[in-house]
Amino acid sequence: MAWQRGLYAITDAALLPDDRTLLNACDAALRGGLALLQYRDKSSDDARRWRQAAALASLCQAHAVPLIINDDTGLALRLRDAGFAGVGLHLGQSDGELAEARQRLGGEALIGATCHASLELAERARGEGASYVAFGRFFTSRTKPDAPPAPLALLAQAADLGLPRVAIGGIDEHSAASARRAGADLLASVEAVFGGSDVEARVRRLNRQLAALSP
Helix, strand or coil: CCCCEEEEEEEECCCCHHHHHHHHHHHHHHCCCCCCCEEECHHHHHHHHHHHHHHHHHHHHHHCCEEEEEEEEHHHHHHHHHHCCCEEEECCCCCHHHHHHHHHHCCCCCCCEECCCHHHHHHHHCCCCCCEEEEECCCCCCCCCCCCCCCHHHHHHHHCCCCCCEECCCCCCCCCHHHHHHCCEEEEECCHHHHHCHHHHHHHHHHHHHHHHCC
């Protein structure tokens, strides 16, 4: 499944606490225009996580947008084995071995890696088979307030890696332009997408802002 530059929405169990709220909000975001959607739920309720992930995989498949599973190679594999196309994986630095995940998911799977403010971590992720590298936080973030800050210049410095660069941490309608100009290919956010009413309109507004910056 092809993907492109743009908005990378990340779900949040506090903002989207039940199946209906989650699916309605994600459907609205997809209608507004997402490059990627990440399902992130750190709960231990495996039945809920499978139910929600499968519903989102079906939704994303209908919109031809890849679904990225946060920190659960097994769940990503289960979705793929159930016949869902375009299911990928995102791993943090404490979420497991990227090289092992690449081996299990295969060469075509979209696998991203959190690299904080470190080019060294990004270089290692590339060597282990990452499809993209995520840096941040670049701005004040409600969801990751204690994450180490990263300079915007890091995005330009990472260009030589030859991988798409994701900016995360405090991305909103006020900061998105700065991150894009600095070199971000994908702008990842919880709040900018799901932090208010009329999700579709919020996404469309951000996309118009980004389109105005495109060459």
